[in-house]
Amino acid sequence: MINEPFAAGNSLIHNLDPRIRVGLASVYCFVIALAKHTPVLLAAIVISLSLIFITRVNPREIARRLVIVNVLIFLLWAVLPLTYGDPALFRAGPFSISGPGTKLAAQITLKCNAILLAFIALIATMPLVTLGHALNRLRVPAKIVLLLLMTYRYVFVIEQEYHRLLRAARIRGFRPGTNLHTYKTYAYVVGMLFVRAAARAERVNQAMRCRGFNGKFYTLQQFETVRHDWILATIITAMIICLLFLEWSHRA
Amino acid sequence: MWSRRDHRRLTKTDIRRQTNVMHISEGILSGPVLASGMVLAAAGTAIGLKKLDYDRMARAGMLSAAFFVASLIHVPIFPSNVHLILNGIVGLLLGWGAFPAILVALILQAVFFQYGGITTLGVNTLIMALPAVISYGLFGRLIHKRPTIASTAAFACGSLAVLLGALMIGLALMFTEENFWHVSAIVVAAHIPVMIVEGIVTAICVAFLKKVQPTMLPGSARPQTL
The missing domain is CATH 1.10.287 (Helix Hairpins)
Known part of the structure; x- marks a missing residue:
């Protein structure tokens, strides 16, 4: 059956203003998707895992979803190291394991999992109706x-x-x-x-x-941004800025 | 007789069995590819929304929901099974409305199953919706001709929509990184059985709709809405 296993809960992130969550999740996911350096991705995995830790959702459900996504990634591991080309990490007869290919596969694995975990922590923790209304407020x-x-x-x-x-x-x-x-x-x-x-x-x-429908769903739900929302949002924003800084310092 | 295994096989909407073929995971594509996917998907969605007035909204939402559910169906093809994509039929039923409908179905998929996510939403919408619109444009009018032409057109509609989608996945990978050539080739090859199954299912399904509810299909005598 179709269900939303993460939506119910009572944690700092579940209580965070949905508009802030959608905004932060979008920025954060793009920062990870565009990052090019392994230390940045490792830091991102740590941040995403700590977000998941804060939400206190069922780890087994998360593991199930991670497994499925990583099956697809497994294809890349099977192909990229063998086909990416020189320089080789090591050779065995006609086979050679490509250094850059392995590195790329590892980076993609990190990126994919970091984005997925962040998405679960920030977006999947709200019911879809709330997401709809939050998107509405975000124009x-x-x-x-x-x-x-x-x-x-x-x-x-x-x-x-x-x-x-x-x-x-x-x-x-x-x-x-x-x-x-x-x-x-x-x-x-x-x-x-x-x-x-x-x-x-x-x-x-x-x-x-x-019933006089005029193209708009009205909601009685009011989004309020209280002080602890601002604090949490500031912390996550600071982490994103740190990631950006890390990325920039490796590029230079 | 009916065994437990058959039962499981038939009711496999379970998340564990989900292996969505026609989409690209997060974290693979490069920035320019993601950005162009998003721009094109936004343009298509804007056209689609313009063509959907509020009277057709309920219908588009409902068909989008049906598309979401139907794409959970696993169809056996020896020795494994594939699951239906159905973007060809969605194109036939909704025309340009396929863009918003598929976009919404993908958002639901992301929230329910965490396939894809925010950054690849544009690319993945484009991969499914653009072939839908193209096959609608090519075959939409042919499905009311003689039965042989009609069923050939419906078959082509279903399988072309999958083929174009697979080719677009391949292109997106190649634009990201030239060395993805092998991966792209594997992805396109993996879609060949899906293409055949989709073609057959689309042909039969269109014949069914022509008998049961011909007004749902494009180019029918009566207007499609209300």
């Missing part, structure tokens, strides 16, 4: 926010519909395999999902118009 176009909230509202409904269709297929004895019958069944399931989604959208649209 993201209203239509995108509306679309995001609509999609979020109905993703669970449609997931249930999907499971209903699957159950129906199952009690008729459907077993997936590599054959045309399977592809046909899945194509019909997908088609039916789209048909039902469109029909539901029409009903929802009519209902919303009846």
Whole structure:
């Protein structure tokens, strides 16, 4: 099932103003993504891990997500050291392990994990509705926010519909395999999902118009920036500036 | 008979089984590639939003949700399985609206499963949405012709959308670093089975929609909304 395992919680970061979290996360992720020097990336991993530590979310959930992302990174480890070219780290017969290739793969691994951990700590710790409203306050176009909230509202409904269709297929004895019958069944399931989604959208649209919908979702949730928000935001900003300084000093 | 394994295989929306093929992870691409991806995705999204008035908003949101759920479906292809991408169908159903719909689905994916994130959002949106719009432009009108032409066009629509996406991943990697050539080649090759499955599923799905709800498809006699 689709769920948001990190959204509930009570920690310094969970209580931090969502607008600040979105802003800081964006800046921080870009700083890491554009960094070129290994010490900066090591520092970033440490910062991201400490953010995760502050949020006190379930480490097993985080480990599961890290594993999946690192499976993709594993492909780079399998290919880059062998193909990147000279100078070689060492040779064994026809094979040579490329020095720069290994370094690049290691850097990408660090970057990817640092960004992922920061994203979990700062963004995944808020419910999507809060994220939508925070984006709205940060002047993201209203239509995108509306679309995001609509999609979020109905993703669970449609997931249930999907499971209903699957159950129906199952009690008729459907077993997936590599054959045309399977592809046909899945194509019909997908088609039916789209048909039902469109029909539901029409009903929802009519209902919303009846209630005077004018293109805006109102929220009673007020975002407030209190003193401890400013303190935490300043600390994280200071860390980002340190990273930038570290990057710049290595470049010089 | 129906075994536990079959059951698991059928209800695998579980996060552990998620291996999203059509996207680039964080931390790989260079600054210029990320920036150009973002600019192009923003432009596409702006066009898409302009074409979506508030009356079509509910529909776009709902289809985006359906796209999100449908892309969790794993389809077996011996000896492994692939999961559906469906950007071809989304292109057919939404036209330029595919850009905002896919962008939103990717944000949900990032928040729920942490695939991709903030920096690659632009590139990943572009990788899925631009092929969707291109195949909509190429094949949108052909799907109402004779059944043979229509199903060929739908097959081409589905598989071309995947192929173009894979090529764009390859290009993004190559622009980042010329030595990524091998990785790019592997990525494109890995998408060949996906292309075939997507083509078949898209062809059958379009035939299904033509029978069940032809007004959803582009170029039908009645207007698409309401």
